[in-house]
Amino acid sequence: MRVKMKKVVILINSIADNAPEDELDVLNQVCFAEEILEALGYETYREFMNMDFPALRQKINQIQPTVIFNLVEGMDHNARVLFLSTGFLDALGYPYTGNTSIPMFxxxxxxxxxxxxxxxxxxTPPWFTAQAFEGFSDDRIFIAKPIWEDASVGIDDYSVFKGSEENISRYREKYGSNNFFLETYVxxxxxxxxxxxxxxxxxxxxxAEMCFCNYPKEKPRIVGYTAKWDENSFEYQNTRRSxxxxxxxxxxxxxxxxxxxxxxxxxxxxxxxxxxxxxxxxxxxxxxxxxxxxxxxxxxxxxxxxxxxxxxxxxxxxxxxxxxxx
The missing domain is CATH 3.30.470.20 (ATP-grasp fold, B domain)
Incomplete structure (x- = not known):
């Protein structure tokens, strides 16, 4: 008699053709998850989260999974509305892994x-948002961070600077957005x-401590984008977990x-x-x-x-x- 396998849908976000390394990493995650879950006796189904909720609902209902393994990191390449993915899963009714809509939001x-x-x-370090940027003047060192991004997106050495309206404008011009805040650099x-x-x-x-080995004295000791994603960079090769x-x-x-x-x-x-x-x-x-x-x-x-x-x-x-x- 054939044993009926438990089913798990592994849900990930759609990937753009020219996706950067931080977005492509979800493919590493899904392959890793498939390997582990199949070793645990699950039959795995890979599905992509997008805004076509009725079509996705139909696909998942046809599978009737025991659980949905949620690896979604954005909605239509927009991290700002990530909580919509868990809202959809709440409405769908199947158990799903990880955090629910409230902590995600x-x-x-x-x-x-x-x-x-x-x-x-x-x-948490003191911070300032866009409402305070006009005429901003503060001799302390700050780090500019995107409000809605993870994976160190938008964070590099240029993100660390003295508090001035001129430096803020320079950062804004580089990233073309006002969706960032200034955090006091610790x-x-x-x-x-x-x-x-x-x-x-x-x-x-x-x-785990992130150790910044061989960093020049003047270089900010931060886990920026290159430290996470550019294997050929100085930052990647000299930022180590201990x-x-x-x-x-x-x-x-x-x-x-x-x-x-x-x-x-x-x-x-x-x-x-x-x-x-x-x-x-x-x-x-x-x-x-x-x-x-x-x-x-x-x-x-x-x-x-x-x-x-x-x-x-x-x-x-x-x-x-x-x-x-x-």
Whole structure:
């Protein structure tokens, strides 16, 4: 007698013909997910998210999946409306992996997430939005960041500058948009913490430090676009992830973990997430970003954190699915 296999739809965003590396990475994720899920006994179906919701609904209903594995990172090449994808999945009614519409909406808008962190008492670097740019003058160093983008899109050495209207205009001209904010640049160290939902609650994994090796003194120590995506760049080759922290970092690790749990609760995160931090030269941690549904490619930070914790890829994907059908 043939055993009926469980079905999973792996949902990804559509890819443009001339897509940059950060958008193409979803193909690495879906291939990796297919391999792991098939090893777990699932029959996988790859579908593409787009604005033709009735057609996509019909396709998924024909498959009748046990669960939908959500790897969508944008809608019609627009990260600003990413929350529409989970809204569609909510209406569709099948269990789906990762974060639901509320945390996706709250974390996708970087300014909104900083406002929420401030209200919740979570330390995040001070920031300014476009309303304050006219006549702006501040001798501090800032980093300009897109409001709705992840994957370090729009972040490079030119993003770090002294606060002046002239420098803001130069950045605006380079990227052709006013959809960015200025965040006070925190000189110091950079960490990220991955969080996974277990049946009894979230588990924070060991912090990873991003080490900026061989960086010239004047070069900003940031994980910019080239550090993530351009394998031939200086930044990519000299920005390294390390889990080997010193004993003197024990108290810092406790602080980072406490903040990660607080972010999980405040933003109603579920499934899996990653929290990015800077730690200033006085040892104070600052939350930079909350990544709901972070990258799941084989070389991603979440996967590296799991390997360091002796969590296999199969265990991770099984936990993600269990959280979806809880």
């Amino acid at each position: 709250l974390t996708n808008d970087k300014v909104l997430s900083k406002e929420i962190m401030t209200l919740a008492g979570i330390p 000189e110091g160290r950079e960490f990220n913490i991955s969080v996974i939902e277990y049946p009894d609650g979230p588990r924070v994994l060991h912090p 889990f080997e922290l010193d004993e003197k970092d024990t108290q810092l690790i406790v602080k980072l973990e406490e903040l990660a749990y607080q972010c999980w609760d405040v933003f109603h995160l579920c499934g899996y997430a990653r929290i990015d931090f800077r730690v200033d030269n006085q040892g104070n941690p600052w939350v930079l970003d909350i990544n709901a549904n972070p990258c799941l490619s084989p070389d991603a930070g979440l996967i590296a954190a799991c390997r360091h914790a002796n969590i296999t890829e199969e265990e991770l994907f099984n936990l993600i699915i269990k959280a979806a059908i809880r």
